[in-house]
Amino acid sequence: MLIRLLTGDDWETLKKIRIEAMEAAPGAFAEVPADWENMNERQVRARMSKIDFFVAFDDAGEAVGFMGLVRQPTSKMAHRATLIMVYLRESARGSGVSKALHEAVMKHARAIGVRQIELAVSVENPVAQEFYKRRGYTQIGQIPGGFLHEGREVDEILMAIRTQVEPSEG
Structure with a gap:
């Protein structure tokens, strides 16, 4: 298994796996396959x-x-980032791939100065919620009707993890 940060030259790889993700788990994402199918390289x-x-x-x-x-794009919030668009093909689940992916993201986040990673996960996805809890995320809130799926409002749980220990004062 290889995990790597994609570059712009990997655009076709991303487009293909992103569409696969939305087709495999339509209730888990804020977009639909057509959103990406219609995108060009640019x-x-x-x-x-x-x-x-x-x-x-x-x-x-x-x-x-x-x-x-x-x-986050602003100088006073650049210490924060959001984990988004998480997907793992069913055949790879339970093999440690998601843990390795998350470790790569955490290492990268620390390297670029991110102190906190936040995410939103559907209340209807307890498997993902447990994965994040095992990684050290804690629930910090909930968004009622966070997104619409097939016309139905689905709440989202907000979670966060600190990526770096801040130096103590004094």
């Missing part, structure tokens, strides 16, 4: 310029999962 690269995408590749070189990290 549009995908533009998205990639704002999000750090880490992708896990199996031994055959096929993408099997990804996680995106978006850093």
